[in-house]
Amino acid sequence: MLLEISTTHQPATDLGFLMHKHPDRFQSFKLSHGKAHLFYPEATIHKTTICLLLDINPIELVRGKKRTAGKHFSLAHYVNDRPYVASSFMSVAIAKTLATAMNGTCQQRPELANTPIPLQVRISVVSAPAGGERLIRELFEPLGYKLQLQRHLLDTQFEEWGASQYFTMELNHQLTIRELLSHLYVLLPVLDNDKHYYISQTEIDKLLAKGEGWLADHPQKEQITRRYLGRFNALSRLALQRLLSVAQAETVDTKPFETASSKKVTLHEKRLELVKEKILATGAKKILDLGCGEGKLIKKLLPHRHITQITGVDVSYSELTKAKARLRMDRMNSQEAARISLFQSALTYRDKRFDGYDAAVLVEVIEHLDEDRLQSLERSIFECAIPKTVIVTTPNKEYNILFEKMEKDQMRHDDHRFEWTRKEFETWGQKVANRNQYHVTFLPIGEEEDQVGAPSQMAIFTYET
Secondary structure, three states, X not given: OEEEEEEOOOOOOHHHHHHOOOOOOOEEEEEOOEEEEEEEEXXXXXXXXXXXXXXXXXXXXXXXXXXXXXXXXXXXXXXXXXXXXXXXXXXXXXXXXXHHHHOOOOOOOHHHHOOOEEEEEEEEEEEOOOOHHHHHHHHHHHHOOEEEEEEEEOOOOOHHHOEEEEEEEEEEEEEOHHHHHHHHHHHHHHHOOOOOOOOOOHHHHHHHHHOOOOHHHOOOHHHHHHHHOOOOHHHHHHHHHHHHHHHHHHOOOOOOOOXXXXXXXXXXXXXXXXXHXXXXXXXXXXXXXXXXXXXXXXXXXXXOOOOOEEEEEEOOHXXXXXXXXXXXXXXXXXXXXXXXXXXXXXXXOOOHHHOOOOEEEEEOOHHHOOHHHXXXXXXXXXXXXXOOEEEEEEEEHHHHHHOOOOOOOOOOOOOOOOOEOHHHHHHHHHHHHHHOOEEEEEEEEOOOEOOOEOOEEEEEEEEOO
């Protein structure tokens, strides 16, 4: 049972300070059913890796009160996967060997504790007997992890037996060590059905302590809670009630009261208000927000009761998770929640779920695509889905010279693949309209300046029936 955590943060040897474990030392810790070993197979300024290796004694497992991982044959207590699979044993080992790191403490380099750093995690074997790859992704992807999963065969000598319930899992993310260890502590036992310890109300305290700051907003919090607590319904209900109480306390606005006139209206706020105004003017009842991000536009449209369906689409699962939290969908009544739909999709591929909408909106989306992919987006939206109205906004490149901190030819966001002048945007928009039987008009967004225009620009496409 092996857990590897690596970083390329510079210098990478800072990982030793964060873990409170010196790279030159091999350390062993006694566990109730074996031993845990901590060591560094590599420790350079470019990359440092720490390993947590568990040596579980199957004989010791039998001596415990809880029988584990096997009720199907007489030797199952001795011949099972417990010594090899990351499970509740790994969580206990993390808590015992890396407690200081998991608490977010770094005495010699305190500034490091709250610094997100690039982290790569490899777990040799995880077991997902109920849910498989789908469950693993549902647990980790909403937290922002990029996953690589390799599913293992039951036996490489007999491929016809098919795939097993076991995976090698690799995770990549930029976050703090405390966040990473807390996620692993909670989610590894959730993947695996067998817990080697007695489950009581004290486990609720551990779950809420390690889930602080992320569990309440996780889209699978009910499933995580239920599986972590061994599917004991009474404990799960109690934990979810406490989790809801914590979430409600965190949403109380403690900022000083501000009048509307004292708030500065940002360009993005002006953009969303103008988009909302133009959507409402069309009388659209079913609206598709493509690249919805955190759901800010959806939230602005919800109070307008004539709108019967608002659908948010984004390629990023984590953004959809934020949207669900921003909209507080888990607290809506069933009638209100039925008006909203969120799903993951790429805008450059045909998706039949885009069909049947009165209006589609792409707010600051197209510039995040490579220009040679815009034709695919055009076909997906204008040729296949054919909403009656399409609203597209994008930055105006000419305006960039007015931003003092921007260098020549610099774009406004690191993820922008291009930024267009007003003429370039109008040329593209007119070609799209002509090819797909739409009429298009163009509008400025924000205050216009001589010579360079407004900071952002809008195209409104109307289908010509």
